[in-house]
């Protein structure tokens with residue numbers, strides 16, 4: 572038994588289509604109408620927009636706990652006096668509840684997949700599995716040397732990969748995450764690269780986020796950040812590189828040559844005063860640039876529509892360029908560029924492809940009148956205009972109601988954690 576979704580408007584077209592899915596796959600997508608099979612559910616899409624869902628290509632989901640906590644202090648003070656003391660005390664189940672809150676917020680706004688990096692990854696995995704969303708999970712390795720601590724960090728990462736890689740019919744994937752080049756020593760990086768090769772997983776890391784880190788690394792070692800990553804072999808395995816704010820032409824050439832996927836986090840980079848990544852130049856060089864929110868502590872939302880809007884706005888401002896990125900470029904970054912790293916077909920919404928989609932309301936005043944659907948979505952829509960989210964043939968949200976996460980319970984639990992840790 573399948574489902575036929577009638578009267579939905581694809582963002583790239585000008586006529587409504589019908590979509591049939593059965594199990595986890597789309598079996599038909601047609602503008603000519605689809606004959607339902609006996610027993611199929613029929614759903615009237617009411618002329619809503621239909622699109623592949625967004626993929627949040629870099630985040631630390633459980634950090635929603637720190638949303639709005641000491642937003643206007645220097646980074647070092649914020650970490651040392653506010654975040655690290657709480658993180659040191661977090662219990663595994665705290666990470667579970669915070670991750671669920673973040674997933675609920677993301678799914679509510681049309682995000683179907685999340686590339687997460689944190690600790691207590693079994694709890695992150697449990698939350699992602701229950702939510703029905705897609706996840707690329709990793710344990711954030713921090714170790715200056717390959718001593719006892721270094722070995723136990725690599726072991727924790729390997730264990731997490733073994734536990735979560737391919738779980739939930741492949742909805743959940745795993746990566747290995749040496750945190751940065753300056754928080755993990757070269758031996759630790761080499762061990763992580765070896766593990767990535769052995770276990771067949773990508774590396775998900777932070778690259779060239781701040782000018783300070785890039786300049787300091789160059790002064791200390793005489794080598795650029797990206798050339799260093801290339802020399803130690805980190806780019807010889809598939810890589811998802813968050814930020815890439817301070818990369819020059821040489822770096823961009825190297826990243827392009829190695830097929831690195833960049834996770835651009837414009838709001839986090841702006842909030843933390845890190846700068847603006849040269850996304851247009853990276854895209855011109857052929858680098859797939861995806862979009863991520865980073866953790867809620869540095870955003871403070873997990874809203875991919877707002878993130879997509881910020882991405883095209885700041886690129887146009889940075890390059891004084893009124894046409895690039897286009898609406899199509901912005902949507903590709905937010906919804907398509909990270910799909911291959913999640914094991915999904917690049918386009919989304921194709922016959923035989925995985926049954927993932929979102930429906931978006933076209934009635935609100937801020938999206939009227941109905942000109943180009945793609946431009947409306949990229950430039951004017953709000954995340955709360957998303958009404959329905961389907962992942963792997965399962966509805967995670969219908970008519971604005973979350974189906975897999977008890978939002979009230981989650982809010983209650985996380986509010987309890989705020990009181991517990993803020994005293």
Ligand SMILES: [Zn+2]
Nearest residue numbers: 777813865866
């Ligand atoms: Zn990050």
